[in-house]
């Protein structure tokens with residue numbers, strides 16, 4: 001920035017033949033004096049001197065600094081988080097740490113929590129949308145997603161705003177986005193496969209699943225989606241691009257089963273002992289990890305993933321089969337105790353080497369069956 005001061009002076013003009021105003025910058029006592037000769041030339045004309053009082057130290061670099069600033073701005077997003085509960089706050093901390101602007105909205109009032117994180121809380125969705133965020137991030141419970149999305153005043157947003165979700169099921173939000181959002185909005189479905197407990201020591205190596213469901217062709221829209229994904233890349237997540245349907249298939253067999261086991265074990269009220277094995281420590285950690293998540297989340301994993309019911313049935317069958325295997329062995333021992341003497345005395349009972357798999361007809365070992373046949 002340059003500051004000028006004007007000093008009117010009266011000087012005798014030399015025979016000036018200039019046909020236009022002349023200016024010159026004269027260094028003087030560490031200041032710069034800018035002289036302006038006015039037109040037309042006069043014998044005694046007033047000469048006004050402009051004195052430069054200060055020059056911004058960074059003047060030669062202003063343009064460069066401006067460019068750098070513009071570049072930095074282009075890598076920063078305005079992210080509006082809808083659903084500022086457990087997981088929303090957890091994500092907001094990372095977004096703020098990486099220099100993004102975070103707006104938050106939730107059913108409950110999280111004004112002071114948002115403030116402590118460095119985010120701005122808007123209890124009115126209209127006000128939030130009028131900030132024209134680049135990204136609307138849906139972070140509500142799975143069960144309330146549709147209601148929350150339908151309440152967003154879409155007309156207050158920029159027409160191509162990017163909608164992202166982080167729900168633990170993926171086909172469901174994808175379908176809701178398609179139903180509710182006009183085609184000019186972009187859609188990115190994601191699932192960070194970690195939470196405030198499992199990701200408390202950093203996200204390095206933790207899987208982040210995403211599906212670019214609908215991203216417009218323009219460079220700016222492609223870059224915006226990539227900039228959002230970069231947040232997780234920079235934190236060291238293992239980025240996995242896969243379809244929402246594939247995600248739900250894998251997640252039912254892994255995440256839903258993990259949560260189910262954690263909740264079953266929680267009901268057993270397990271306690272730490274003075275002789276915990278490493279395996280038991282892992283079991284206690286599993287209980288701690290899953291019990292810190294809301295029941296809404298667990299119920300959402302079940303209700304809104306069509307593969308979950310099949311996995312629950314498989315778990316049930318596996319448990320039944322394991323019990324049968326255990327009780328089968330026990331039965332054999334009891335039989336020996338009860339009937340052993342009689343058998344020694346001559347009455348031979350058929351023996352099964354193994355408990356047959358469910359539904360398989362009982363087959364005796366060949367030697368026994370042939371001896372029985374001969375009876």
Ligand code: NAP
Pocket residue numbers: 082083084085086087088106107108109139140141142144147148166167168169191192193194195196293294295296297300
């Ligand atoms: P959650 O119980 O699944 O969701 C809590 C959030 O949903 C809160 O922001 C809550 O708002 C909001 N909410 C609940 N019922 C609502 C309703 N009827 N109307 C409006 N808002 C409602 O717990 P979460 O752990 O924070 O998870 C949030 C999302 O992230 C879920 O979709 C979950 O699947 C996903 N996710 C979670 C984890 C994790 O480890 N926790 C990991 C990956 C993805 P208020 O607090 O204002 O009531």
